[in-house]
Amino acid sequence: MVSRKSIPNMITGARLASLPVLWGFALAGNPAVVGAGVFFAWLTDALDGFLARALDAQSAWGSRFDSVTDTLVFGSALVWLVMLRPEFVRDHAAVLALWLVVGLSAYLVGWLRFRRIVDLHLYSAKAANFAGFLFGAALLAFGELPSALFYLVIVICILASTETLAAFATLEEVDENVGTILPLCRSRDAAGA
Numbered sequence: 001m002v003s004r005k006s007i008p009n010m011i012t013g014a015r016l017a018s019l020p021v022l023w024g025f026a027l028a029g030n031p032a033v034v035g036a037g038v039f040f041a042w043l044t045d046a047l048d049g050f051l052a053r054a055l056d057a058q059s060a061w062g063s064r065f066d067s068v069t070d071t072l073v074f075g076s077a078l079v080w081l082v083m084l085r086p087e088f089v090r091d092h093a094a095v096l097a098l099w100l101v102v103g104l105s106a107y108l109v110g111w112l113r114f115r116r117i118v119d120l121h122l123y124s125a126k127a128a129n130f131a132g133f134l135f136g137a138a139l140l141a142f143g144e145l146p147s148a149l150f151y152l153v154i155v156i157c158i159l160a161s162t163e164t165l166a167a168f169a170t171l172e173e174v175d176e177n178v179g180t181i182l183p184l185c186r187s188r189d190a191a192g193a
Contacts, residue, residue: 005057009065011048015041016069019076026076031084035141038080041073042133063176067119070129077136085139092150099158106165114174120167123180128160 002010022037048066052058078100082089089096110118119125135153139145167181 004055007055008048008052008057009062011044011051012062012066012069015044015048015073019072022080023076026080026083029084031080031140031143034080034084035137035139038073038077038133038140039137041077042129042137045070045073045129045133063119064117067117070119071117077133077140080140081136085143088139088144092154095151095154099154099161102158102165103161106161106168109165110168113168118168118174119176120164120174120178121176122160122163122167122178124156124160124163128157131156 018037018040022034025033025037045066052062107117131153135145135149163181167178170181171178
């Protein structure tokens with residue numbers, strides 16, 4: 001019998017288990033299936049967090065499992081874009097490189113300061129996750145999307161990576177539910193609590 005508190009981790013496990021299958025489709029050159037898989041990954045990422053809160057099943061282990069799985073899916077999705085949509089990557093290389101430098105710098109600073117992969121659950125990161133995964137899934141599945149949509153998504157992603165970097169550089173200890181480091185928003189959050 002399955003405990004209701006294990007359901008979120010089972011969903012995260014399904015996302016992790018989908019990676020080898022999606023890699024097979026990527027290596028076979030099937031971007032539409034990989035795009036659908038990236039959408040599935042985004043959907044299960046949203047669902048496992050929602051259910052963990054709704055079922056009162058949040059745990060430090062589950063949060064780390066989710067973060068590591070998200071990192072593996074995210075890294076794979078980037079490689080799949082390079083493999084399956086090289087023209088898009090080539091056409092937007094400078095902007096994508098800027099985003100990767102800021103994002104990887106945030107991970108590096110977080111690792112150096114806290115000695116582990118940290119997922120802060122910033123509101124900006126949630127927005128970037130939503131926009132980035134949906135854009136990536138659609139790009140893989142359909143091949144071409146409006147440039148204006150890409151630039152909107154990349155601005156959201158760069159801003160989120162910048163806030164994450166600033167958080168890792170300024171926070172004294174890890175607070176995975178910090179929400180935002182912007183003082184105005186933080187004071188509103190405190191007033192609403």
